Amino acid sequence: MQPGITDAARYRLIMLIERERHDGIRDGTITVLFRRWRQRQASAGHVYRTALGRVAVDAIDVVTTAQITDADATAAGYPSAAAAIEDLRGSPGDPVYRLAIRYVPEPDPRDELAATDDLPADELADVAARLARLDRASRTGPWTEAALEIIDRRPAVRAGDLAAELGREVARFKLDVRKLKNLGLTVSLDTGYRISPRGAAYLASRAGERRPGDRQG
Structure with a gap:
């Protein structure tokens, strides 16, 4: 550049x-x-x-x-x-x-990355580490988890509405979501976003870490 x-x-x-x-x-x-x-x-x-x-x-x-x-x-x-x-x-x-x-x-390499839903433990750890770095670099504090969760909960919703719910400035929120897309975790829609298969696999792994008892038979 x-x-x-x-x-x-x-x-x-x-x-x-x-x-x-x-x-x-x-x-x-x-x-x-x-x-x-x-x-x-x-x-x-x-x-x-x-x-x-x-x-x-x-x-x-x-x-x-x-x-x-x-x-x-x-x-x-x-x-x-x-x-x-x-x-x-x-x-x-x-x-x-x-x-x-x-x-x-x-094809956009991000699209190919986003379609991958079989993530081994080392790749899940790499995604977590990259998100942690984004959180540490933010002047306003951690944001990646909240952004992923709201996109997962409210797919195809206007970015402005998502940003408002999070109390964030729209342009900054959109720029941050691009960073998630670069990691293959989200997909842009005509209106709003959705979680990609890769993002869903990551969120599922996080949910498993938080609720280990739910995984016991």
Whole structure:
């Protein structure tokens, strides 16, 4: 990652890929994005997780609006350079970036990880250790257990409602849930989340640790 680009910034690209361009990016007819950013929010050589799937940024350059050609505009899904320029958001004084992109059809490794529900003891211990590290790194105290439990109890519920029940700020809660997804413990839905098979196996192991008497025949 380039200096000055935070983990949170890497996800801003996701929200800036308009839904009407998803099909074009998937089928390869759209290979360019134009963005006006005060501070660069993407890096060449990274693959970003987006609402349409995984998208690679192969190159990124600063350009002037005068350098945007009709060919570039067509590659970005616009009928002309003028239309692409007119659609730019942000302050007119901010730099304009041209991103060369491509759709990455390979499965998201997190999805494959999430589907694994047979966790040996050493892998369960590794998950527990990773969650403990996330808790220790939090400025507001431990959060992983509460987040997993509320997602398990309230699947497909808006993130804002979950955050409100936990007394948390929505954006911070969403960012934390992404960390759980990176560990393969949760799955994002159109609305809210659900616990993955891997997450369910982990929670079952935790429940067994808390109630050893329930496991006795």
